[in-house]
Amino acid sequence: MTHEDGAVAPITRRSRAPFLGDLRILLLGIWGFVRQCLLTCGRTGERRKGRHDLG
Amino acid sequence: MTGNGASSNGLRAAYVRGIASAQRVAREAILSVAPSVKPGDTERAVCERLEREFRRAKVAHWLHTPYAWWGERTRFDWTGMWETNALPSDRVLLEGESFVLDAAPIVDGYPADFAYSGLASGGSEASPALSAHAALLAELAEIKRSLVSWAGQAATGGALCSQVAEAIEGAGFDVIHTRYPAHVLAHTLEGFPNWCSSAPRLGTGFQLPLLLTYATGLVLHHLAGAPYPFLNAGTPQPPQGLYAVEPHLGRGSLGAKFESVLLVDGNETRWLDPGLFGEIVG
Numbered sequence: 001m002t003h004e005d006g007a008v009a010p011i012t013r014r015s016r017a018p019f020l021g022d023l024r025i026l027l028l029g030i031w032g033f034v035r036q037c038l039l040t041c042g043r044t045g046e047r048r049k050g051r052h053d054l055g
Numbered sequence: 056m057t058g059n060g061a062s063s064n065g066l067r068a069a070y071v072r073g074i075a076s077a078q079r080v081a082r083e084a085i086l087s088v089a090p091s092v093k094p095g096d097t098e099r100a101v102c103e104r105l106e107r108e109f110r111r112a113k114v115a116h117w118l119h120t121p122y123a124w125w126g127e128r129t130r131f132d133w134t135g136m137w138e139t140n141a142l143p144s145d146r147v148l149l150e151g152e153s154f155v156l157d158a159a160p161i162v163d164g165y166p167a168d169f170a171y172s173g174l175a176s177g178g179s180e181a182s183p184a185l186s187a188h189a190a191l192l193a194e195l196a197e198i199k200r201s202l203v204s205w206a207g208q209a210a211t212g213g214a215l216c217s218q219v220a221e222a223i224e225g226a227g228f229d230v231i232h233t234r235y236p237a238h239v240l241a242h243t244l245e246g247f248p249n250w251c252s253s254a255p256r257l258g259t260g261f262q263l264p265l266l267l268t269y270a271t272g273l274v275l276h277h278l279a280g281a282p283y284p285f286l287n288a289g290t291p292q293p294p295q296g297l298y299a300v301e302p303h304l305g306r307g308s309l310g311a312k313f314e315s316v317l318l319v320d321g322n323e324t325r326w327l328d329p330g331l332f333g334e335i336v337g
Contacts, residue, residue: 014291015280015291015292016276016277016280016291017276017277017283017289017290017291018289019277021289022273022276022277022289025236025237025273026270026273026274028136028236029236029237029266029269029270030266030270031136032136032137032138032139032236032261033138033261033266035136035138035139036138036139036142036258036259036260036261037257037258039139039142039258040142040258040259040260041257041258
């Protein structure tokens, strides 16, 4: 980037990813995991029980 | 070379071998089931066949259990939460539909993540779906070839993701991988085995080792400047280390992806499996 006086601004590179974006990833990830567990833990248990019952 | 340098190189080589060997297990299980996927199968039934293969390979821990997606579900066009929508469903595969199989077992403490994309038999050889799916695979193969040089030269992971997305869109396809949780093109496979890699399995889908490893990675990135665990649009550092890379693209009602391990280490950038769904050479 060049200023009006011709000086070149130093290139700044972020050292961290956007914090709010990652907070969202973290919270949605935990929520998604909990929802998925609630949906499938019972189902997996039923399937295991069924297999066991069949001997 | 110093003694320490030699021993750290040796440890690194052993780690890469561990990942390669886990990836071999995942690939063999998926490729042994893929030819049997046929019209009439449900996603759930095929996932059970995959799980049977992994049980034979003595897999007990997972980053995520097997997923199978049929037809329009290969595009993730659903609304709402990815984690619950992506779970294996009773959707029946129809002739000429695309499908994707994806599993990430942990083998001897090392994680793997492999995905295969196919088309259900039954469509005629001149069917538009067959040629459209072939075009998706050709683009994936091209991206896989290009990624080696792109990853080695990318200023940041974010720049690499933009480059991949531009290539996909430039070829006339839709970018699908940004619909994954965390919008990832890739996720790191570094740092295993760790404190949670032997966590017990809970239901189906993402598992504790995945959630806890990447949550810890994000927290350490922000608190201590540790390497960012994902390659997505916000990745501030250049790619470094081992990644499970999963470009996913679509057109019309079809979607396709591959998932392979890319090693970016100093001057060396290479796939552990250079071909599309090919042998793992380590």
